[in-house]
Amino acid sequence: MAGSGEPRWLEKDELAAWMSLAALTFKLPGVLDYQLQRDSGLTHFEYLVLAGLSESPGRSRRMSDLAGFANGSLSRLSHVVKRLEQRGFVERRPAEDDGRITVATITDSGYEILVAAAPGHVATVREYVVDALTPEQIAQLKVIADQILAKIDPDKSC
Amino acid sequence: MAGSGEPRWLEKDELAAWMSLAALTFKLPGVLDYQLQRDSGLTHFEYLVLAGLSESPGRSRRMSDLAGFANGSLSRLSHVVKRLEQRGFVERRPAEDDGRITVATITDSGYEILVAAAPGHVATVREYVVDALTPEQIAQLKVIADQILAKIDPDKSC
DNA sequence: CCCAGTTAGTTGACGCTTCAAGTCAACTAG
DNA sequence: CTAGTTGACTTGAAGCGTCAACTAACTGGG
Numbered sequence: 001m002a003g004s005g006e007p008r009w010l011e012k013d014e015l016a017a018w019m020s021l022a023a024l025t026f027k028l029p030g031v032l033d034y035q036l037q038r039d040s041g042l043t044h045f046e047y048l049v050l051a052g053l054s055e056s057p058g059r060s061r062r063m064s065d066l067a068g069f070a071n072g073s074l075s076r077l078s079h080v081v082k083r084l085e086q087r088g089f090v091e092r093r094p095a096e097d098d099g100r101i102t103v104a105t106i107t108d109s110g111y112e113i114l115v116a117a118a119p120g121h122v123a124t125v126r127e128y129v130v131d132a133l134t135p136e137q138i139a140q141l142k143v144i145a146d147q148i149l150a151k152i153d154p155d156k157s158c
Numbered sequence: 159m160a161g162s163g164e165p166r167w168l169e170k171d172e173l174a175a176w177m178s179l180a181a182l183t184f185k186l187p188g189v190l191d192y193q194l195q196r197d198s199g200l201t202h203f204e205y206l207v208l209a210g211l212s213e214s215p216g217r218s219r220r221m222s223d224l225a226g227f228a229n230g231s232l233s234r235l236s237h238v239v240k241r242l243e244q245r246g247f248v249e250r251r252p253a254e255d256d257g258r259i260t261v262a263t264i265t266d267s268g269y270e271i272l273v274a275a276a277p278g279h280v281a282t283v284r285e286y287v288v289d290a291l292t293p294e295q296i297a298q299l300k301v302i303a304d305q306i307l308a309k310i311d312p313d314k315s316c
Numbered sequence: 317c318c319c320a321g322t323t324a325g326t327t328g329a330c331g332c333t334t335c336a337a338g339t340c341a342a343c344t345a346g
Numbered sequence: 347c348t349a350g351t352t353g354a355c356t357t358g359a360a361g362c363g364t365c366a367a368c369t370a371a372c373t374g375g376g
Contacts, residue, residue, distance in 0.1 A: 009280060010280060013293075013297065013300070014288050017300035017303070018283055018287060018288065020300050020307065021186075022206075022229070023303070024303045024306060025182070025187055026187075026203075027307065027311075028183050028306070028310070029184075031310055043362085044180075045362095048180075062324090063324075063325065064324070064325085071180070071184035072184065072363090073364075074324075075364070076364075078325060078327080079326090079363075080362090082326085098323095098324090098371075099372080100324045100370070100371045100372065101325085101371095102325060122166075123165040125168065125176055126166065126168070127309065128306060128309045129176060129306055129309075130168065130175075132305045132308070137298070137305075138172055139171065139175070141175045142175035142178050142179075143295070144291060144295050144298065145179050145182045146178050147290045147295075148182060148290050149185065150290070151285065151286045151287075152185050152186070152189055152286060203332095220354090221354075221355065230333090231333085231335095232355065233333080233355085233356080233357090234332085236355065236357080237333075237357090238333095240357095252341090257354095258341045258354045259354065260354075260356090319375100319376095320373100320374095321372105321373085322373075323372075323373095324372100325368105325369085326368080326369075326370100327366105328365105328367090329364105329365095330363105332362090332364100333361090334360085335361105336358095336359095337357085337358090338355105338356080338358100339356075340354090340355090341352105341355100342352085345349095346350105
């Protein structure tokens, strides 16, 4: 698909909204990563991985789950978890009942890093996103983002 | 900043909206890049660079301008333009009046690539973003994104 | 049982982005 | 006019993500 004939061009306001969204997807990750990296030595993705583990039963989660939670590919997660393991923030071991499955667990030192990183990260999210919007806009944003996400992967119902 | 005392935690719905937006900023770029790469051998950033040049007077623009337009750092742009130049899609030369300035120009072959890429790209934007939303939501999205962007770089008024 | 097929995860190479350092041109004060 | 500073890029190295290939473990039909 995506190439047959002449697709409907974007209206002026559609284009403007898209350009704003595109700018956002380029710039927001940079802001988040910069703050986390500077203050805690973590990327946003690493933060999400640690956060995902910390709020799971037994502070553990299988790789595929975690990848879904952190919005990344399994391959990406595998690389990241290897590095986090080398830094002593997580551990990995195969599941007992199914040897194909790898279960990652956050360590105490990983948990400490996460707890130390959280306030600054939350403050940044607040500063750039939440406090920039009205409560009504926050509600709108969630609906909008979820509708787009539903198009991207239709299954993963949240 | 971003670390003094105990910052206000996120409310449940604030957190939910943020997680949706975060998921979006992780996944949307992948979708866009994938389509453009597969169908035209371009990244979204490269596409924006070519598009920015094509709609500028003389099909030319100085590097800093272009970096701002394409939402990237000057360094990133410099690398990308070098590669695009090697592929024959753009040319570079110093400005006549100020030798520090580099002016990039899209070539005919670059323009062809862009024109060939555009329909598929627009169709993708339509499929995943524009058609997922109501006209009202599109208007909301623009306002929301612009407000967040204004926090990120307060000067760059559009 | 056993082998083909599927599922889960890992790995290495390659390309891209970032960061810090470097270049060169243009002001600017003495 | 020249020494120092600022501005506009460019460059190289280092780190991260993606893709394709690979390994290992389970599953299911014959």
